[in-house]
Amino acid sequence: MNIAQFFIERRVTTLVLSIVMLGAGLLAYQGLSRLEDPEFTIKEALVITSYPGASAAEVEEEVTDRLEKSIQKMGQLKFLESKSDRGLSTLTVTIKDKYDKTTLPQVWDELRRKVGDVQSELPPGTGTSLVVDDYGDVYGIFVAITGDGYSYAEIKDVVDMFRRELQLVKDVAKIDTYGERTEAIYVELNRDRMSQLGLSPNVIISELKHKNLVTDSGRVKVGSKFITLNPTGGIKSVEQFGAIVISEQISLAGFQLGDSGATQGSRQIHLRDVARIWRGYVEPQDIKIRYDGMPAIGLGISTVLGGNVVAMGTALQQRVDELNTQIPVGITAGMVSMQSEAVETAIKGFVISLLEAVTIVIVVLLFFMGMRSGILIGSVLVLTIAGSFIFLSPMQVALERISLGALIIALGMLVDNAIVVVDGVLVRMQKGEDTKQAAIEVVKQTAIPLLGATVIAILAFAAIGTSDDSTGEFCRSLYQVVLVSLLLSWVTAVTITPLLCVMFLKPPKEGAELKDPYAGGFFTSYKGLLNACIRMKTVIIVVVVALFVSALWGFQFVEQSFFPPSTRPQFMVDLWLPQGTHIDETQKMVESVEGYIKKQKGVTHTTSLIGQGGLRFLLTYQPEKLNSAYAQLLVDVDDPEKLDSLMANIEIHLQENYPDVLGYASKFQLGPGSTGLIQARLSGPDANVLRELAGQVKTILYADADSKAIRTDWRQRVKVVRPIVAEVQANLNGIEKQDIASALLEGFQGRQVGVYREGDLLLPIILRAEDVNRSNIESINNLQIWSSVARTMIPLRQVVTSFETMFEDEIIMRRDRKRTITVFADPIAGQATELFARVRPQIEAIDLPVGYELEWGGEYEDSGNAQEGLAGGIPAFTLIMVLITIMLFNSLRQSLIIWLVVPLALIGITLGLLSTNQPFGFMAILGSLSLMGMLIKNAVVLIDEINLQRGMGKELISAIVDSGVSRIRPVALAASTTALGMIPLLFDAFFVAMAVTIIAGLMFATLLTMIVVPVLYATFYQAKAV
CATH class of the missing domain: 3.30.2090.10 (Multidrug efflux transporter AcrB TolC docking domain; DN and DC subdomains)
Known part of the structure; x- marks a missing residue:
């Protein structure tokens, strides 16, 4: 009894299991967490150390270098970057890709030990180093609290209430503020009066330091118990500062002290006699935030790991609505970023795309295979998708851009196995076989080849599933979805599909004349074409090789990229004033730019972040570190189609009206990547030489008309x-x-x-x-x-x-303990790779002194790292796929035939990308890998049929031609459903290049497969055409 017979004869059990799987799948779908983009671990931590009063060079030599020496002993370290500012050392510690979110806590513990070990070596006056290991936390909900006409203190009270109450909402992990001012007690000394009284500031400082200290007064034994001694006397209000006695040693004749009430002969001087004491805020404010032109306080809210962002956002909004009844009228919360809304919108969009793709696939099946067969295969497809959610849930795969896109990509492949089974049953039925026996025999003959082909298709995606870098982690759910859904599609094809064939496919009427299933015009035309191609097999092979060589030549004209920009209806405007600019001056400039932007048609809101980048409200957002000369505006628009024109207008306005300001607009990125698409890193010992070399690089970039945002991370002196x-x-x-x-x-x-x-x-x-x-x-x-x-x-x-x-130098940057200055640039239009290709030879031609070196970062490095992560797994998985093809047929020649077909996909890929002007980026690379699995699967099915017919005693040429005819429908259907099912992805900025790659490559390569595989088979086995 084979597997099909087992499930056919247990009809009730099979149907009940199918219904249970469908229901459990729908429940699992409801329970999956929702995200806009997949999570990936930011394997970075900051080490922050203050050294008040020290210059950047002193910080570098006395603090940064010592910390770097200790941290570089860590074997987990990938690279180490540092920024030495006046009075502050900031180290960015990046850990190797092989460590994930489960092992990083141990790495951060070791980092703390390394940092702790060196504290005693730091110079006097240095603050204790702070290790920030939650640098990668995402505050998906970022709001700005404003209150026109209200004081900062009144707004702060509302923020405190929100923070306290919202922390109790389910799935809220952490709430942080942004732009919050620090209160302070100011003691402003009257130096003239102090001079008259002969008072030293050190006396006042000593009193202020010790007056409010918490000190241990000890305990005393009373009977059998200890009683704690806790004297009063601490300062309980600002007013009490004025009463502090700062001198009892001076006798004053005829001098009356202001508010103390002291008269001639008094020996007590109070602090209020020589100082003005008041409560205010620390000046200058390090970080400021403005929302729609009004001062604000930012509030960032993160979701617990694995939490449902949409459910948390809904519960949060409900609680905010309740709290709004308790706050003063006029204080409002503006949404800088609401991840739950973005996620809900994105998920709805992808679910609609998925339903559209499913509908397209089913319609194609209905059209080409008939009503009953189409509905049968469509039902199996729906069941497979639902069943996939059951297994994806414990794997903690969320519903997000990549996982839902993976389902759409896999749709055509999910019906492949069912199509082969149903088509085989139909053919046997038309030849007069009993439906049940036909189903049993088809599964018996095809189960193992289909399993092998399915595993090969899965292995084509395996390299991304095992890549350790951030890009691999970002795209990992693609592999997980394909793995689960394709394996389940094979299971349903050999278990449920045969039963449904027996139940719903109508056999020919008894006594009816049996028809040749391949007598139609389509099959006879293909048969004639195939015979002709085999007769001219040498010519066909030469033509195909010529097409392949042409595709190789044409591929050089395909644009290259990494990840595309986002279509999020929000963009960034970065402003860099001359280094050293006071934050108040930066704010004035920001207010002026805000006024211009708010007048632009289509702009709905503006958020200004002054002195530092914002909280990380998107995983791919990289906030700029503290700098009073820096500001960033987040501009919300009502239509993503307006992004390019608005950005261009703003950049022109900045260039014309603020010549001393470096200002540029940019979109958010989809996927991991660096700030600054073009990055040239120059390393060496002397700061002057580095600045000179950086100047040469900037000159080359300025000379290119397509470059913008040219800057260095050392800024001006x-x-x-x-x-x-x-x-x-x-x-x-x-x-x-x-x-x-x-x-x-x-x-x-x-x-x-x-x-x-x-x-x-x-x-x-x-x-x-x-x-x-x-x-x-x-x-x-x-x-x-x-x-x-x-x-x-x-x-x-x-x-x-x-x-x-x-x-x-106010800023000194280092990388792996070497002084390093980085020159950044972005393209005005087009792909960064085009600009990079033009400037790279010129920059690399710069004569570097001994001891100096050039490295490329930015998109070039990010793309290289991602491809390196893929390349690490591709050889092993390719070898496994080759071994599977050899084991399936126990033949090297037949395995070689299959693998010779794979490169032919490049013909369609090149043609498709050039005709649609799409770049060959990382997602297109993944599309090419998946295409390899699809083509191998089709070739495996075809060669298996040839071997099967040869085993039945047919002549070689007849077996080749008849196999091609018998497999043209399932192969063509599988290719058509895969290609047409991806149509919804053509309208998604993230997947469009991948969709074009698969559609064009699959359709062209499938056509060639049905010609080239039989031709190569005939060539390798010396078959002669009829």
Whole structure:
């Protein structure tokens, strides 16, 4: 008893199992998590270390280098990048591809140990290094809270309430704020009064540092118990700061102190006598956010791993609606990014595309195979899709762009096996065989060849399923869906399909004249063509080779790319002001640009992120690190078709009106990738030489009319003022370099001298001079500094002879401990590969000094890494496919025939991509690999039929021709359903190149397969045409 007979004779059990599988599949579908794009692990962590007062070079030498030495000992490290700013070291640690989200936590633990090991070696004044291992977290819901006419504090209260209440919503993982201001206690000293009183700032600093410390007062044993001692006396309000006694050693005759109430002979001086104390916000604000032209506070909300984004978004919106009744009228939440809505829209779109594809496939089957056969195969197809969801659920495959696209790609292949079985049964029935016996015999003959062909088709996708890099992880669900659905299609083809054939296919009426199933005009025409081609087999082979060589030549004209841009109705405008620009000036420029953008037709909202990129609201979004000269505008539009024109208009406006600003617009990317499609990395020891080399690269890029956004990551050098200390006068006054630095800090920015505890808040206490114009550098001449010898304040100019102005690097970038400057550029139009091909020879021709090197990053590197990830698995899986074909037929010649057909797909691929002007990108590469599996499957089915007919005693030429005739319908149907089923993907920006590759390659190669395979078989086995 074979497998078909087993299920045919257990009709009730088979039907019940089918119904159960259909119902369970629908339930599994409802339970699958939803995403817009598949998740991939960002294998990066940040190590952030502050070193206040140090220049970028000092940070590099004294902090960054020591941390790098320790971290580079990690065997898991892929590469290490660092950014040394004034007073701040930021290291980006990238881990090797083989580590995934399950093993990364252990890697981050080791990273913390390596960072901890070097802390004792860092210079005094360095802050404790912070390891940020959640850098890749995605805040899919990003809102901006605004309130026209409300104070920042009032808006902040609403944000705090939202944050507290929304954290309780199901599937919410984490909520973070963006652009939140830090409150501070300011103590502004009256230097003149302090000088009159002979008070040193150090006395005040000491009092402020120790007055609000939490200290251990111990415990005392009382009887059998310990009683904790906890004295009062801490500062409980801002007003109490003024009452701090800062001196009890001075007797004043005839001098009355302001608010203290002290009179002649008083020996107490309070802080309020010499300082203005007030509560405000830290200035300047590091990060700002604006929404539709109004100041805002951003709120980012992430979903738990594996959570349902759509369900979470719905529950979140419901809770927000409830909370809106509790907040003041006029405070609103603007949506910067609402992933749940985007996911719901994307899923609906893909489900519609899937239903359209299923409908197309079924209509094709109905047209070519008849009503009963078409409905039968269509039913098996629906059952296979539903059953696939059952197995995809425990594999944690979500419904997203790649997985749903994979189902559409697999549709034609899913019906292949059922078509072969049904077609075989129909042919046998038309020859007079009993339906049941026909079904049993067809499955008996084809089960193993179909299984082998199915496994080969799956293996064609296996390289992407085993690739460790981020691109492989991004596309992994493609392989998982194909694996499950194709295997299940084989199972349903040999179990349920035979039973449905017996139940629904009508045998010819008894006594009716039996017709030749291949007597129709289509079959006779093909038979005549095939005989003619076999007679002229040498000519046919020469023509096919010529076509293949022409395709190879023509492929050089096909555009190359990595991943296409997104059609998301939102784009970015990046603004780079001259390095060192104050954030307030950056904001003024942003406000001006906002005004222009808001007037553009089609723009619905603008979000301005000033001083830093936003929270990572998309997995493929790469936020820029902290820089006061940087801003990014997120522009929402009502129609994605308007993106290109709006972006072009904005770029022209920026060039014409802001010549000193580097401004450019860009779309979001689909799939992993780098910021800056063209990247040239120059490494070497000397900063001046690196800047000179980078200048040469920029000159080459500027000379190309299609390049834009040309910049370096070192930015411009900034102006630095260095006071030249008069050592003799400084020594005579007991003043050291640190005292001068403190005086300058207190005079302008302010110096943190302690913290004030208020509930769960720790507010910095900032000490600064009261009477200084902080926005005017000339005020430096009026600064005063405490002389420990004279016991009074003296003008800073008494110990500073002059001021030296110079320029220095404010940013120093390194890669793997080598100074590295990166030049970025993007194409204005067309593919980045075209621009890269033009500038690469010129840039590589630059004469690099000894010790300096050039590396290419950007799309070139990303694409290379992705292809390298694929290439690692392709040889092994190709070998397995070759072995399977050999084992199926136990013949090297027949296996060779199959593999000679595979390259012919290039003819159709080249023709298709050139005629549609589509690039050959990563998804097109995947399409080519899948095409290989489809072609091999068709060839396997055809050669198996030839061997079967030869085994029945037919002459070789008759077996070849008759096999071609008997297999032309199932092969053509399989190719047609696959190609036509992919029509919906032609309208998807992400899949269009893959769809064109498969449609054009499959249709052309299938035509050649039905000619070339018989011709090669006849050639290899020396068959002579009739």
